[in-house]
Amino acid sequence: MMKRRFTPTEQLPANPGVAPAGHIRPWMAYIPIALVALLGLMVTWHAYNVVTDWEQQRVQQAFRVAAGDRILMVQHEIQQSLGVVQDIGSFFDASDWVGRREFRKFVGPALKRYASIAALQWIPRISGEERASFEEESRRSFAMFRITERNPEGELVEAVQRPVHFPVLYIQPYQLNKNLLGLDLASPPVIRDALQQTRDAGEMRASARIPLQQEDQIEYGFTARLPVYYKVDKDASESENEEEDAVPDTLETRQLKLRGFAAGIFRIGALIESALVNLSPSGIDMVIYDVSGDNERDYLYRHSSRLRPANTGDMESRQGMEFIRTINVTDRQWEVVCTPIPGYFQPDPWSGWATLAGGLPFIALLTIYLSTLVGRAAKVKRLVTERTMQLVEVNTELNREINERLHTEKQLQGLNATLEERVAMRTAEAERHVKELEQFAYVTSHDLKAPLRGIANLATWLEEDLRDKLTDATREQLALLRDRVQRMQALIEGLLEYSRIGKTAQSMTDVDSGELLTEIIDSLSPPDGFIVDVAEDMPTLHTDRLHLYQVFSNLISNSIKHARNEHGHVCITPQDQGECFEFTVADDGPGIPPEYHDKVFMMFQTLAVVDYGSNTGIGLALVKKIVQEHGGSITLESAEGNGATFRFTWPRHG
Numbered sequence: 001m002m003k004r005r006f007t008p009t010e011q012l013p014a015n016p017g018v019a020p021a022g023h024i025r026p027w028m029a030y031i032p033i034a035l036v037a038l039l040g041l042m043v044t045w046h047a048y049n050v051v052t053d054w055e056q057q058r059v060q061q062a063f064r065v066a067a068g069d070r071i072l073m074v075q076h077e078i079q080q081s082l083g084v085v086q087d088i089g090s091f092f093d094a095s096d097w098v099g100r101r102e103f104r105k106f107v108g109p110a111l112k113r114y115a116s117i118a119a120l121q122w123i124p125r126i127s128g129e130e131r132a133s134f135e136e137e138s139r140r141s142f143a144m145f146r147i148t149e150r151n152p153e154g155e156l157v158e159a160v161q162r163p164v165h166f167p168v169l170y171i172q173p174y175q176l177n178k179n180l181l182g183l184d185l186a187s188p189p190v191i192r193d194a195l196q197q198t199r200d201a202g203e204m205r206a207s208a209r210i211p212l213q214q215e216d217q218i219e220y221g222f223t224a225r226l227p228v229y230y231k232v233d234k235d236a237s238e239s240e241n242e243e244e245d246a247v248p249d250t251l252e253t254r255q256l257k258l259r260g261f262a263a264g265i266f267r268i269g270a271l272i273e274s275a276l277v278n279l280s281p282s283g284i285d286m287v288i289y290d291v292s293g294d295n296e297r298d299y300l301y302r303h304s305s306r307l308r309p310a311n312t313g314d315m316e317s318r319q320g321m322e323f324i325r326t327i328n329v330t331d332r333q334w335e336v337v338c339t340p341i342p343g344y345f346q347p348d349p350w351s352g353w354a355t356l357a358g359g360l361p362f363i364a365l366l367t368i369y370l371s372t373l374v375g376r377a378a379k380v381k382r383l384v385t386e387r388t389m390q391l392v393e394v395n396t397e398l399n400r401e402i403n404e405r406l407h408t409e410k411q412l413q414g415l416n417a418t419l420e421e422r423v424a425m426r427t428a429e430a431e432r433h434v435k436e437l438e439q440f441a442y443v444t445s446h447d448l449k450a451p452l453r454g455i456a457n458l459a460t461w462l463e464e465d466l467r468d469k470l471t472d473a474t475r476e477q478l479a480l481l482r483d484r485v486q487r488m489q490a491l492i493e494g495l496l497e498y499s500r501i502g503k504t505a506q507s508m509t510d511v512d513s514g515e516l517l518t519e520i521i522d523s524l525s526p527p528d529g530f531i532v533d534v535a536e537d538m539p540t541l542h543t544d545r546l547h548l549y550q551v552f553s554n555l556i557s558n559s560i561k562h563a564r565n566e567h568g569h570v571c572i573t574p575q576d577q578g579e580c581f582e583f584t585v586a587d588d589g590p591g592i593p594p595e596y597h598d599k600v601f602m603m604f605q606t607l608a609v610v611d612y613g614s615n616t617g618i619g620l621a622l623v624k625k626i627v628q629e630h631g632g633s634i635t636l637e638s639a640e641g642n643g644a645t646f647r648f649t650w651p652r653h654g
């Protein structure tokens with residue numbers, strides 16, 4: 001392309017689209033700059049508002065998720081607690097007769113597990129004609145038993161004769177609730193009506209809040225009652241193998257066949273705190289109301305976050321943010337209101353200000369830069385005029401190039417569409433492969449043991465083959481690798497063993513526990529200075545030898561592992577309790593603080609901060625599950641620095 005040079009004598013053609021420079025005022029050139037600056041300020045302010053709103057929404061979403069998790073835990077704890085009453089009802093439904101001792105043994109585990117249970121009761125239906133014989137029969141277990149009621153002064157007096165009585169016959173824990181024994185619940189009209197409604201409904205019903213005396217203060221609780229009916233005779237046409245329904249089909253039959261009520265009194269505060277104790281504190285207060293009535297809203301309990309500062313009142317909470325959900329407690333509805341405490345779930349105020357701090361300097365620099373350009377425009381204008389003709393030629397060439405690029409762009413768009421189709425196909429294929437890989441990973445997860453052995457062998461071979469080339473740090477890493485592989489193998493074995501408990505048939509045989517302990521001690525190979533004392537009167541049991549072996553082995557192994565030195569001492573003794581034996585495994589180790597007594601029986605729970613080797617955190621969980629599977633129980637008595645004593649019961653037969 002030839003470039004044309006202009007001589008001073010040549011005249012440029014006039015451009016009718018350009019006004020003479022003298023007709024444009026200097027300040028008008030800065031109007032675009034002002035508009036750009038204004039637009040930048042508007043965009044920056046909008047970005048500030050967007051960032052602030054997003055931060056607020058993020059905090060609200062995090063609060064809703066945390067509050068929802070806590071409500072779900074509360075709902076689960078309520079269902080578990082009410083399940084105890086359901087179990088009592090099933091126990092009486094399956095038994096023609098239940099004595100005081102049987103009732104106490106049946107509800108004992110539930111009382112230990114659920115701190116929220118104030119009392120568990122059995123309330124039979126006694127007609128007026130049966131009252132005398134019922135009281136006489138009950139005095140065989142309770143010498144002073146009589147059917148009582150409260151007079152207007154609140155004193156317990158002998159109940160008046162009624163067509164039907166609902167006395168409390170069994171109640172646990174007895175010592176804390178013995179004043180309720182024999183109390184006729186048909187005396188208060190409110191309770192009598194509630195019992196009749198529960199009877200007619202044929203399902204569990206919960207009461208409104210009731211005051212409970214807790215030490216020197218009053219807290220609220222509620223009662224859950226489940227009707228139990230006598231079995232209804234089947235017609236001859238029905239199959240003998242068909243199970244009888246626990247609840248009669250008709251209202252009339254339910255009224256005639258009522259046997260009594262299984263009941264539980266629960267502390268609302270203890271129930272809520274038990275549900276939230278294992279959750280990490282997140283700065284959320286929780287208030288529970290009973291909203292079962294049309295216009296009622298009865299306060300039940302307030303949970304204050306463990307993160308609340310000590311110098312703030314219980315009622316001080318963040319304003320403008322709350323999460324409300326209604327949960328069902330049998331036939332009643334509880335409203336749970338969650339609010340954040342001050343200092344938590346607050347948006348970051350610096351996010352919006354950071355946007356302003358970044359935007360305003362940019363707008364200022366842009367304005368200065370544009371002003372500089374406008375100043376230079378006057379100098380450039382002369383050069384632009386001189387090069388106008390060259391630009392015309394260049395423009396023609398550019399138009400040609402633009403047309404070619406447009407054509408090329410159309411071709412690229414076609415290729416892009418084809419590429420998108422291929423990408424979609426490849427994406428679908430990749431998703432299919434991912435699903436196949438997920439299924440494959442799930443199946444092969446059961447074959448982890450073989451690769452782990454290969455990793456351990458490889459680490460050993462590397463250390464042997466490269467012994468002269470390895471540094472101390474490399475040897476330490478290889479040793480750590482083998483240790484972690486051993487821990488993973490032990491963890492897999494423990495998990496598999498834990499999952500098999502209760503799913504495999506037990507091999508019952510006569511087991512000499514003394515000989516069994518001798519075998520266990522030999523296999524554990526304690527240090528020379530470590531003493532394991534076994535009582536001479538160890539019993540012979542008819543039981544599953546492998547399970548008893550696992551229990552003793554884990555308990556003795558723990559004592560050896562956690563001994564203060566090589567001169568530790570373990571003492572194993574039995575105690576005959578009739579149908580079962582109580583075995584005691586006591587050591588003189590460092591002991592376990594009381595706050596960790598429940599934690600040690602949980603899966604994957606260890607007390608050491610760094611725990612390598614074979615300690616997987618499954619051993620005591622496995623022991624507890626095995627003992628419970630055989631109908632026994634296990635407890636821990638220990639204090640920090642005073643050793644640990646494990647006591648577990650094991651049936652004499654079975």
